[in-house]
Amino acid sequence: MSGNTRRRTGALIAPYSIWALLFIAVPLFFVAYYAFTDNSFGFTFGNIARFFTETSRETGSRIYIDIFMRSLKLAVISTAICLLLGYPLAYFMTRASAKAQKIMMVLIMIPMWMNFLIRTYAWMTILQDTGILNGILSGLGLGKMHIIGTESAVVVGMVYDYFPYMVLPIYSIMAKMDYKLIEAARDLGCNGAQVLRRVIIPLSIPGILNGVTMVLIPSISTFYISQKLGNGRFFLIGDAIEGQYVANNLHFAAAMAFILMVILLVAMALIKYLTGRGKYGEGAKA
Amino acid sequence: MSKELIRLKDVSMQFEGETVLDNINLYFNDKEFLTLLGPSGCGKTTTLRIVGGFLVPTSGDVFFDGVRINDVPPHKRQVNTVFQKYALFPHLNVYDNIAFGLNIKKVPKDEIKTRVHEMLEIINLRGFEHRSVTSLSGGQQQRVAIARALVNNPKVLLLDEPLGALDMRLRKDMQQELKRIQREMEITFIYVTHDQEEALAMSDTVVVMDGGRIQQIGTPEDIYNEPKNAFVADFIGESNIVDGIMREDGVVEIFNRKFRCLDKGFAPNEAVDVVIRPDDVDIVPEKDGQLKGTVTQVTFKGVQYDIIVDFYGFKWLIQTTDFCPEGSKIGIKIDPDGFHVMKKSHYSGMFGDYSSYSEEYDEISENESEEEE
Numbered sequence: 048m049s050g051n052t053r054r055r056t057g058a059l060i061a062p063y064s065i066w067a068l069l070f071i072a073v074p075l076f077f078v079a080y081y082a083f084t085d086n087s088f089g090f091t092f093g094n095i096a097r098f099f100t101e102t103s104r105e106t107g108s109r110i111y112i113d114i115f116m117r118s119l120k121l122a123v124i125s126t127a128i129c130l131l132l133g134y135p136l137a138y139f140m141t142r143a144s145a146k147a148q149k150i151m152m153v154l155i156m157i158p159m160w161m162n163f164l165i166r167t168y169a170w171m172t173i174l175q176d177t178g179i180l181n182g183i184l185s186g187l188g189l190g191k192m193h194i195i196g197t198e199s200a201v202v203v204g205m206v207y208d209y210f211p212y213m214v215l216p217i218y219s220i221m222a223k224m225d226y227k228l229i230e231a232a233r234d235l236g237c238n239g240a241q242v243l244r245r246v247i248i249p250l251s252i253p254g255i256l257n258g259v260t261m262v263l264i265p266s267i268s269t270f271y272i273s274q275k276l277g278n279g280r281f282f283l284i285g286d287a288i289e290g291q292y293v294a295n296n297l298h299f300a301a302a303m304a305f306i307l308m309v310i311l312l313v314a315m316a317l318i319k320y321l322t323g324r325g326k327y328g329e330g331a332k333a
Numbered sequence: 334m335s336k337e338l339i340r341l342k343d344v345s346m347q348f349e350g351e352t353v354l355d356n357i358n359l360y361f362n363d364k365e366f367l368t369l370l371g372p373s374g375c376g377k378t379t380t381l382r383i384v385g386g387f388l389v390p391t392s393g394d395v396f397f398d399g400v401r402i403n404d405v406p407p408h409k410r411q412v413n414t415v416f417q418k419y420a421l422f423p424h425l426n427v428y429d430n431i432a433f434g435l436n437i438k439k440v441p442k443d444e445i446k447t448r449v450h451e452m453l454e455i456i457n458l459r460g461f462e463h464r465s466v467t468s469l470s471g472g473q474q475q476r477v478a479i480a481r482a483l484v485n486n487p488k489v490l491l492l493d494e495p496l497g498a499l500d501m502r503l504r505k506d507m508q509q510e511l512k513r514i515q516r517e518m519e520i521t522f523i524y525v526t527h528d529q530e531e532a533l534a535m536s537d538t539v540v541v542m543d544g545g546r547i548q549q550i551g552t553p554e555d556i557y558n559e560p561k562n563a564f565v566a567d568f569i570g571e572s573n574i575v576d577g578i579m580r581e582d583g584v585v586e587i588f589n590r591k592f593r594c595l596d597k598g599f600a601p602n603e604a605v606d607v608v609i610r611p612d613d614v615d616i617v618p619e620k621d622g623q624l625k626g627t628v629t630q631v632t633f634k635g636v637q638y639d640i641i642v643d644f645y646g647f648k649w650l651i652q653t654t655d656f657c658p659e660g661s662k663i664g665i666k667i668d669p670d671g672f673h674v675m676k677k678s679h680y681s682g683m684f685g686d687y688s689s690y691s692e693e694y695d696e697i698s699e700n701e702s703e704e705e706e
Contacts, residue, residue: 227420230387233407234414235434235485245437249424 078308081301094302111287111303118284121198122267125205126213129262130255132206133213137254138247140214141221152218155211163208167275170204171195174276196278204272212261220254221247252322259318264311338363338488338521339384344393346379346545353379354390355545361489361523366515368524368532371542372568377525378493380542384523385491386410413482414491418498419474421466427453427477428462434485452480455514472503479514489521496531508535529569533557541565562675566608567684573649574685577607577674585674588624588645594672606675608685611639611652613671622664628657641687648687 085091098111140151158166173179174195181191194200224247232246270285282290284307291300339361346354354376361367361384369377382388383395386407395402402410413434421430429436431452435445453459456476461469466477475495482490492511496504512535515522526532532539533553541548541556541564549561560566563574577587582597587607599605619625629648630641637652642663657663 225418225420227416227418228422230407231414231416231420231422231481232433233387234385234412235481236408236437238408241437245433246422250422 078301078304081298082305083302084298086298094299095306097299098303098306111284114282114287115284115307117281118267121201121205121273121283122263125202125209125266126259126263128202128206129210129213130259133210133258134217134251134255137214137217137221140218141224148222155214158207159211164271166208167204167272170200170207171275174200174203195276196280198277198281200276201273201281201283204276205266205269208272209262209266212265213258216257216261217251217254220251220257224250256318256322260315267311268307336363337361338398340396341380341383342394342396344380344383344390344395346376346383346388347391353545354383357393357545357547359540359547359550361521362538363488364519364521365537366512366522366524366535367538367540368526368536369540369542370526370529370532370568371548372527375542376545377527377542381414381491381493381523381525384489385412385414411488412491413485413487413489414493415475415478415482415495417493417495419478421474421477421481423467425466426462427458427464427466427469430466430477431480431484433481438485448484449480452484455483455517456480471499472507475499475507476510479511483514483518483520487520489523490515492522492524494526495524496526496528504531511535533569541568543568559673560608560675562678563606563608563680563682563684564678566606566673566675567680571611571650571652572685573609573611573687575607575609575647576682577605579603579605579674583669585672588647590623592623592667592672593669594674595669596672596674599674599676604677606677606681606685608673608675609649609667609671610673611650612637613667614649614651614653615666615668616651616653616655616657617664617666619662619664621666623666625662625664628659628661628663631657631659650687 082094083090083092085093099109101110102108103110136151140148143151171178175181176191176193176195178195180194185191194203228246228250229242232242237245268285268288270283270289273279273281273283273286279286284303288300288303288307291297291303337360341357341359344354344357344359345352357376357380359380369380371377379388383390386402386405386409389403397405397410397412407414422433425433428449431449432445435448440448449462450459453461456479458473458476458480461473461477466474469477475498478495479490495511496507499507508531511522511524524532524535533556536553538550539553539556540550543564549556549565551559556565556569560569560572566572566574575587577585579596579599579602580586580591581601582599583594584591585594585596585605585607586592624644626642626644626649628640629643632639634652637654638656640651640653640657642649642651642665651665
């Protein structure tokens with residue numbers, strides 16, 4: 048009986064298992080395999096070590112560590128901006144009428160229907176020294192701003208591109224939240240700020256976590272945005288990987304990808320562990 | 334019953350042009366157990382939410398201890414609510430749920446601890462402090478919800494169908510429990526339910542509502558024995574309601590036959606509604622009966638039989654311990670105190686005929702859950 052159902056379940060998930068094996072497990076295996084081998088496919092830690100040790104001839108600083116830290120900084124800034132803008136937006140969306148919610152949802156989604164590259168090109172024309180933004184600024188007599196090619200431009204691009212991935216998971220968690228909980232908090236003496244701090248934010252942590260993950264990971268590994276909006280002036284870790292790959296340096300490219308992946312996995316596991324503790328009463332203070 | 338605590342004066346409520354409450358005038362006494370009773374959509378939950386501060390009435394005033402509180406938000410009222418589906422905070426354990434209100438008020442930690450433990454004692458959940466609220470049974474969650482409200486020492490506790498999600502047996506236990514807590518803590522309970530049995534069993538005062546209006550206010554006995562109109566008579570317990578004519582004080586005519594009754598004060602020959610409760614009817618041999626009819630349906634209910642009897646085309650429900658087989662002809666006698674005469678209202682003719690009687694109707698109306706607004 049149960050063996051039978053198990054076999055049937057097995058048959059049903061088989062296509063997905065094969066798909067996952069082919070497109071997730073096998074590529075990951077190859078990334079790891081290339082990371083730990085040299086050009087003649089002999090085992091080596093050399094590629095991994097190179098990431099941590101290679102120094103610049105001019106400044107003496109560690110090249111790849113610097114690149115990684117810069118990527119991390121820009122990604123964290125972008126994620127933080129997405130969260131600061133996205134959380135209130137998600138909150139107001141859940142408070143709006145059903146019709147307004149639908150409209151806002153569509154407005155957030157529309158940019159996602161356009162190709163990512165095209166959106167980035169659009170930002171180039173906006174941010175250029177002779178672009179739309181500077182046209183408006185000088186039209187208003189405010190003088191020009193040099194944005195393109197700065198870190199700010201890269202952050203703007205990242206925030207714009209990944210913003211929906213922050214708003215949607217938070218919105219979906221908040222929309223499911225029982226409104227009676229908010230009434231209960233008010234009934235028990237909370238003013239608006241206290242309701243937010245003691246009930247709404249703690250209960251929306253799973254959404255925040257999803258949003259942060261979905262923004263942080265693509266923005267830490269992006270290379271296109273930094274090339275187009277940063278004028279290629281600062282190398283991010285994605286650019287470094289792409290550069291090595293294009294230069295046919297597959298083993299070092301794989302090593303960097305591998306390191307990035309491990310760091311992200313550890314970071315996500317840590318965040319999940321820290322926020323998961325104390326949730327639903329377990330392990331909370333006595 | 335002591336002094337008046339809350340008063341609703343000419344309170345009306347409209348949602349998108351639809352009148353949900355129509356000119357409600359009602360006062361709540363201190364330390365009273367008052368129940369707002371009525372079917373879905375009668376306005377009882379809306380009334381409760383106005384007292385709780387979650388809704389501001391479209392017109393009319395709310396007074397608390399003589400002070401107008403229309404615009405006072407919920408967190409500034411000396412009122413706490415037990416919500417329909419408990420609304421416990423899933424991210425907090427039992428202790429932190431109960432301590433929530435005290436933490437907000439910045440009560441010293443030691444005092445919070447003492448008071449929470451006192452509450453756990455009262456609700457019989459000692460040792461459950463660190464349990465997650467999502468791991469509790471419905472009855473336990475219910476009790477935590479009550480403790481979370483009561484620990485704040487409110488003057489008034491509002492309860493919105495708090496037992497609706499519990500099974501029958503647990504509900505009976507919790508009724509006793511709530512009544513005990515209300516007596517021990519000496520506070521006002523305002524209780525909303527659509528379950529008339531629950532209302533009669535627990536309340537000092539019952540307010541029967543329908544269509545956004547108060548139909549009757551009284552003690553459970555008043556409401557049951559002296560219903561004001563056909564709606565109340567039908568909603569509270571089972572009632573046979575027939576058209577009658579009040580011939581003179583103490584004499585009512587139904588089915589063209591005169592009966593002695595105790596009611597008086599009607600105009601001579603005034604058309605009235607006459608209520609006869611199913612258990613106020615004595616079954617006698619056909620030849621001795623004041624009225625004669627045919628049994629058309631028999632249902633065994635445990636304590637008694639519910640039988641449907643056809644009198645001249647009008648079907649009555651009679652509850653009797655004597656078995657009368659289907660198809661048998663019986664006579665009935667009704668004592669003068671078995672009649673209750675009511676003035677005609679717009680509810681006349683809508684209730685009290687058991688022609689379409691089916692046990693299933695009871696089941697449906699009992700399980701129906703209330704979702705207003």
